[in-house]
Amino acid sequence: MLFTDSSVTTPSSHPAAAAAAHQYHDVAAVYDVLMAGVPHNLWLARIERALRDRDKPRAHSVLDVACGTGIVTELLWRRGYKPIVGVDISTEMIDIARTKAMGRGAPPEVRFEVQDVTALDLGGATFDLAVSMFDSLNYVTDPDALARAFVRIHGHLNPGGVLAFDLNSLYALSHDLFTQVHLYGPVRHRWKAHWDRETRLCRVVMEFEIDDKENGGVREFQEVHVQRAYAIPEVKSFLEEAGFVKVEVFGNYGDRPPTTKSDRLLFVAERS
Secondary structure (H helix, E strand, O other): OHHHOOOOOOOOOOHHHHHHHHHHOHHHHHHHHHOOOOOHHHHHHHHHHHHHHOOOOOOOOEEEEOOOOOHHHHHHHHOOOOOEEEEEOOHHHHHHHHHHHHHOOOOOOEEEEEOOHHHOOOOOOOEEEEEEOOOHHHHOOOHHHHHHHHHHHHOOEEEEEEEEEEEEOHHHHHOOOOOEEEOOOOEEEEEEEEEEOOOOEEEEEEEEEEEOOOOOOEEEEEEEEEEEOOOHHHHHHHHHHHOEEEEEEEEOOOOOOOOOOOOEEEEEEEEO
């Protein structure tokens, strides 16, 4: 099966890319537990409706950008899409995605690759739809790099193909929404967010405790995650410069434009 293919592209050697790869190191093993309450199915349904609203024929091939452990990738193939390629900069996340896919009987048309989205290169493969969910692109903290990412994604879409992705808004990152404490269950965490107004960077110190079933006791680890808040006109400009048209933005996966207090922004854009 394609999941055991060892021909993967290593992440970019750029320092920012290397830092991003290490933001999902130890967390990879508990990522699915952390994501258990995220309504990925509802978000995918909203994206599918956005395509219908544009009178698009049903998409078949999908690129899942920053796929993590393959949660959305699995939902896509269970909804009938294929072929699907999931890419992520974290080797640990991709390893888990491959293992899960093999164990759950994913078809051979589904595969995963370690890729830096700012240098995305899938050897000429193109897709009807590209998605990137749960604020993954906020981790691209260099505006020039985000602009390059959109160029690379654009080059991997078929004519008329659609890109749909969400971002944490300026409101979400600047209003301490990432400061969280959860002290129950097999994965406990304490997160503290630090907002820098000048750089628009949100640095989140994440402390975890997990039950170590093999050795008994508790294992503790820490990761520091950094996201950048992008203004809507800024993102629209990057998309249009990359060649996208018909750019729409919705608040919180709803039907209306975002307000100043929308914490999640859904962007939908089309390759001409």
